[in-house]
Amino acid sequence: MSRMRVLLVDDEADFRALLLKRMTHRGVDAMAVGDGEAALAAVAEGHFDVVVLDVRMPGMDGIEVLRRLKRDHPDVEVVLLTGHASIEAARTGMDLGAFDYCIKPVSINDLLVTLQEAVARRRLAAGAE
Amino acid sequence: MQQPQYRSLRIRFLLVILGFSLLPLFVLGTVIRMEFSNAFTDKVMRAVADAASANRRAIDMFLDERIAQLATLARTHTLEELGTDESLARMFDVMQKSARAYIDLGVIDAAGRHVAYVGPYDLKGVNYKGEPWFDEAMLRGLHVSDVFLGHRNFPHFIIAVRVGQGSRAWLLRATIDSDIFTTLVRSVRPGKNSDAFLVNAAGLLQTPSQRGKLQEPGPLGAPLRFSDIRVQKTDLYGGRIVGTAWLSRAPWMLTILEDPQEALNPLLRATYLAWGFVLLGTAVIFAGAWCTVRSVVHRLEERDREKALLDASLLQSSKMAALGKLAAGVAHEVNNPLALIGEAAGWIDDLLADKDEQAVPDLAEIRESVRAIVRHVERARSVTHRMLGFARRMEPEHEVADLNTVVGTTLEFLRNEALYRNITLETRLDPALPSLRTDTAQLQQVLLNILENALDAVDHDGKVRIRTFADGDLCVEITDTGPGMSPETAERIFDPFFTTKAAGEGTGLGLSIAYGIMDKLGGSVKVASTGPDGTTFRVTLPNSGNGGG
Structure with missing residues (x-):
């Protein structure tokens, strides 16, 4: 299994930076951006296996980013990360094709397990084609 | 326990129902009573008119008899025949045999001298010339005096009849006991509170009445003359019916006072019965109204109570919803910093993972502190996640x-x-x-x-x-x-x-x-x-x- 490429999207810079460091420390090929536009641009350029997407962000929110991602890059898996009570939004996200959602604060190990499952599904789907 | 607002509601209902159901009852009762009363008053008025008519006839007849008796006596005798006390006394005895109405008898010549007299008073020789009654008798041939009290203090009146013309004219004069009127008048009185009496043209009593002695002013004042019989409702003595009729033989008016209430007495039994029915009806209506109102108010109270319970539960629901939103908001605001703290602590832990005591002094202490941070972030997380669970609206x-x-x-x-x-x-x-x-x-x-x-x-x-x-x-x-x-x-x-x-x-x-x-x-x-x-x-x-x- 090759290293998975993960894109972190979160408007909170400190959180983004820390999560990026910890993932890199664990050998994950990760990159972090601070808003929806940057995320879409990054996905268009690089080949990411999975996107960790904060639901609530200023400007384009996570759900909108998800919708566009799934439209333009249906093969990229998305795991939603939500810090608040908008479980409705999380469910909408699931309906829009997100792989799963985690509620902050989430332990990094749990998050990595979820990401690995997402990547496994993606590779499975790619293999089936 | 009864709430005051329900008690006042109950009273209001009760009053409205009682008002609407009892009012027609009372109106009906009052109207019927008024109609009966009017009918009875009419009847009483007719009875009074009949009594006045009959009584007037009786008194007129009595006076006619006396006048006729005197006239007959006078016309069948000459002045000379009756001009002595002896012959007059004989005639007096004959008259008294048929009717004991006379007190005395006298003969007065054209000059006004009392030429003969029989009776208890010593009136012989008295000259009446110039007296109004003498002039009237001489002029019109007949005089009937008002009633007056004589020396012995009992009521009587005078009838004087003229015989002949001019200087040969003479008068036969008789004093008559007027108690007989009193008896006559009183005999026609129908009721206990009713009264009957005679008054003269000046309104003075000619027979004693219940409310006045002889010769005192009567209750009606000086009456006007009229020929028929008049019956009126008056305010006198609390609403008496008054029947009046003038006598044709004397200048007196017969007056009958009748108490209509007394005439209504036979109605009293019916009235009591009617009131009994009204009371009974009222009691039945009251009982019915009370039962109805009680059940209605009770049901209302029940429904209000249910509504209050519903309101309370709605309040509780809306409180929950509001607090749910609040909880979600708080959880969100806390979760983001918690995540950051957790990640920061986790990063420190990651960095320390391959270090030893030489590289980092107090490594064990630092690790312990970091784990405490992680542990308590975990604890806080469980709280916020429960809060989210509370706010969650899951089907x-x-x-x-x-x-x-x-x-x-x-x-x-x-x-x-x-x-x-x-x-x-x-x-x-x-x-x-x-x-x-x-x-x-x-x-x-x-x-x-x-x-x-x-x-x-x-x-x-x-x-x-x-x-x-x-x-x-x-x-x-x-x-x-x-x-x-x-x-x-x-x-x-x-x-x-x-x-x-x-x-x-x-x-x-x-x-x-x-x-x-x-x-x-x-x-x-x-x-x-x-x-x-x-x-x-x-x-x-x-x-x-x-x-x-």
Whole structure:
């Protein structure tokens, strides 16, 4: 299994930076951006296996980013990360094709397990084609 | 206990009903009574007119007789024949034999001299020339005087008849006892309160009346002359009917006073009977109205109470919804910094993972502190996640479940804990309970939250009883042997964040989550009873039929 490429999207810079460091420390090929536009641009350029997407962000929110991602890059898996009570939004996200959602604060190990499952599904789907 | 607003409502209803039903009754009664009274008054007035007519005829006849007697006597004799006391006395005796009305008899010549006299007074020789009555008698041939009291103080009057013309004319004069009038007049009086008397042209009484002596002014003053019989209603003596008629032989007016009330006396029995019926009717109407109003107000009160309960439960629901939003907001605001703290601590832990004491002094202490941070972030996380659970609006699943099984599996979670704290879990499950459709996981959550509270209430060494039974709905009762709650606590026990536990031990969300879930499941949870011997919570679930399908 090759290293998975993960894109972190979160408007909170400190959180983004820390999560990026910890993932890199664990050998994950990760990159972090601070808003929806940057995320879409990054996905268009690089080949990411999975996107960790904060639901609530200023400007384009996570759900909108998800919708566009799934439209333009249906093969990229998305795991939603939500810090608040908008479980409705999380469910909408699931309906829009997100792989799963985690509620902050989430332990990094749990998050990595979820990401690995997402990547496994993606590779499975790619293999089936 | 009766609320004052319902009492006043009841009184208002009662008054309106009584007013509307009794008013026509009273109006009817009054109108009928008035009609009867008018008819009777007419009847009395006719009776008075008849009495006046008959009485006038009787008195006129009496006077006619006296006048005719005197005229006959005078015309059949000459002045010379009657001009002596002896012959006059003989005639007087003859007259007295037929009627004992005369007191004296006298003969007066044209010059006014009393030429002969028989009677108790010494009037012989008295000259009447110039007296008004003498002039009138000489001029018109007849004079009837007013009644007056004589020397012996009894009433009498005078009749004088003229015989002949010019200087040969003479008068026969007789004094007549007027008691006979009194008797005559009184004999026609119909009622006890009625009165009959004669008055002269000046209105002075000619016979004694009930209210006046002879010659005193009568109650009607000086009357006008008229020829017929008049009957009027007057204000006299509290509404008397007055009948008046002038005599044709004397200048006197016959007056009859009749009390219409007395004439109405025969009606009194009917009136009492009518009042009796009215009272009875009133009592029946009152009883009916009272019963109706009581039942109506009672129903109203019942409905108000139900509405108040509904309002209270709506209030509780809206409170829950509002607090749910608040909880979600707070959870969000706390979760983001928590995540950051957690990640930061995790990063430190990551960095220290391959270091030793040489590289980092106090490594063990730092690790310990970082783990404490992680542990407490975890604790805070569990709180915020519960809050999110509280705010979550999840559609309940509907699956067929057996309440006893749900209770049993829920108790399994707590067995060790109970054992450890020496608390007996006692179950009395009704084996005949029908199965139901509900969300097993959420129901389990409810029971778990209540049971945890029950264990906490007991603390150590006690008992928690769980009972299931069907009471139309399906019920679970959880009774602990704890110290009970104050009424204030019982009232707020389902409020979010309300807790009696020490800070950090309880979130105050368990029971409010249970409340919210039961609301969604269409059931309820409430404090059935609480006291120093313990508290009973009752969870009620709708009986969804036989649960088949």
